[in-house]
Amino acid sequence: MSTGVEAIRQAAGGRRASERRARGRRVGGRRAGGRVAGVLLAGGLTLGWAASGQAAPAETTVAPPLGLAYKLYVGGLNALTFETRVALGPDSYDIRLQARTSGWIGSLWPFVLEGRADGARTAAGMLRPERFATANLWGDNGKRWVRMDYPAHDGPPTVTAEPAPSNDDRSVVPAEARTGTRDPISAIYGLILGQGEVCSGTHQIFDGRRRYDVAAENLGAAQVPESSYAVYSGQATKCRITIEKVTGFWEKYESKRRYPDTVDVWLARVGEDLPPLPVRIETDTLVGALRVHLTEVTRGPEAALPDAGLFPLKRASVE
Secondary structure, three states, X not given: OOOHHHHHHHHOOHHHHXXXXXXXXXXXXXXXXXXXHHHHHHHHHHHHHHOOOOOOOOOOOEEEEEEEEEEEEEOOEEEEEEEEEEEEOOOEEEEEEEEEEOHHHHHHOOEEEEEEEEEEEOOOOOEEEXXXXXXXXXXXXXXXXXXXXXXXXXXXXXXXXXXXXXXXXXXXXXXXXXOOOEOHHHHHHHHHHOOOOOOOOEEEEEOOOOEEEEEEEXXXXXXXXXXXOOOOOEEEEEEEEEEEEEEOOEOHHHHHHHOXXXXXXXXXXXXXXXXXXEEEEEEEEOOEEEEEEEEEEEEHHHHOOOOOOOOOOOOOEEO
């Protein structure tokens, strides 16, 4: 296999385009993502983006939209697919992600998760969230979702959720603990495009139910080996992300332990006009060692995500 950008260019061909179209037709059926893996990818994967932290000029844009596809493996089995779409203009942004289980795991434990964040971009290039929403469907248990709307001033976001956190066997994150936080998507992508240092600092995140802090540590240069699972191999920067749970996690069954405490992320440039992106991710959870590999990079219409049927959201309890 070739290394770096050359490998990605060779991998993105007609065969994968047809696979994406077929995958889009199957989403309404049994394609989905396990709850632990879904949280890992929607949170832990995007947390890995924070580690890039390399400042980009304010005029940086992603037009046409950029698409990144990943696959998660447990014990060598493809358990989950994860895709993200990034549209970034000079004064606005719209970022979407989708995760779902694959193969026989998807047949036994069907789960699909989708997240969206959009807002304004300041003259300095910072992302200011206006709306955030995430929804997931686990088998036939019904849809769970959260929506957050941000005020124009620096106050806490308004949370609309189904089920409400107070009816979900978890503590409710108070308004004062929400103040000064950002949703996980806006926070992480903002760090990539903003003024942070490489793999440094602690960041406060609130996803509508859970409040947690994220700290990044630069472990230095590392080599990503060739693998039949991935499209990238070559030089990268290895970062360790430590996640500190604050409040809002499930209280029953000690399920706070279900979430990983650390995530190792390998970042590399897969395009000359792109910031360093996660090309490999590893972490350990109660279900075993999880490995995530970048499998595809697309631009324009090919970056569109299939309709998972989770949006639009309905009105529910406000807390």
